[in-house]
Amino acid sequence: MNKQPEITAQTVKHLNQWKREIAPPNPYKSFFSIRQTNKIGRRHRKFCPRQKRLVELMSDGEHHSYLALIWHPNTREVMDQYALDIDETMSIAGMLDITHPQKWETNEAIVMTTDFVVRRTCSSNGIKTIAYSFKYWNKIYKEDQNGSAIPKNLRTWQKFAIEREYWHRREIEYRLITERDATKVMAWNLAYFASEYEAEVSENELKDFCHSFIRVWSDNPLLELQDIISAAATELKTTFQRAQTLLKKAGLHRLIPFDINSAEIRLFRPVRLLP
Incomplete structure (x- = not known):
């Protein structure tokens, strides 16, 4: 069995403080800010006009995915960088015989987060919650000789397995999304439409x-x-x-069926409408 890292009091204190900060009636806030990370690459800290708060997005791909999720007609809320209970993720890691994410230099367990937790109105007039993890396609898949996608990067898929079990226990659907699900073109068009979100x-x-x-x-x-x-x-x-x-x-609001995936919508170009 894999040896698990140690949970520190400081980690638990930080997690519990975040839970108190987002407890009703307080508004949601991301578990961490991009200012607290040392990741290399483009990151986005932006104000969302629909949710009236700052969102923390770790890459261009996450930014595009956020736009696709928040501007879906049935979306009620998108919670970004949602922290998972560390005691439970540690338990799940042990059950699956997977080493829990950690700071390798100190052997400290880190709080896992799910990129997006979305609350959406469903056809029965109820609310459905869906959890999403974003990764670039070529970071988690490769093509075989027949052009079929096969998983790669075992460590990333182990982390997905912990997240999937965590949400399964809450009867919440868990999905993986890539830049193929939320393209740069789609994001550009949604941002173009959203520039008049507050117009009456x-x-x-x-x-x-x-x-x-x-x-x-x-x-x-x-x-x-x-x-x-x-x-x-x-x-x-x-x-x-x-x-x-x-x-x-x-x-x-999808009242005109624009094809938002084929090309950027520009005033000097024709537009395509879906059947």
Whole structure:
């Protein structure tokens, strides 16, 4: 059996302090800040207009994934860098005969975190919670001679196994996501739409714009986006700027079925709508 690292009092104190800080009615906060990490690479500490708080994202891939998750129409909340109870993860590691994540130079066990824990409205009007771990595809898979994906990097998959069991015990689905699930193009388009998240529009105004936009696009899908917006603005007797706001609100709420994966949405390009 693998020898497990030691849990220090300081680690438990930090974890318990975080639990107190996020206990209701307090808002959620990430377990750690990017300022507390020494990872190399691009990191993002940004204010989320939907959750009205700072989020801590450890890579471009996590940033793109966060945008895909938070702007999903059914999402209620995304908790980033969510800490797992260290006593339980240590127990799970022992059960699975896996060495718990640790500081190798000091043999201290570290608190495991799940990248995203998402609360989402489901069809039965209830709330479903899903836990997500993000990793770049080529860090956890490789292609065999037939082009099929096969796992690599055993240590990373061992950590996934601990997380999966942790969430399974809570009857919460656990998923792995990569940059193939949340592409740079998708993230760009969602950020474009979200720039008007706080704009106030009426339901009727948005509905009229959607009908007008889709009608103009259907007549000539090769028109540049700015020309479709102009035509819809003229029809609705409003300004181009207001019509562009309505376009972003419609895209963000999936009221117009933009293909957000094929290309960045630009005013000087045609746009593609899904069937």
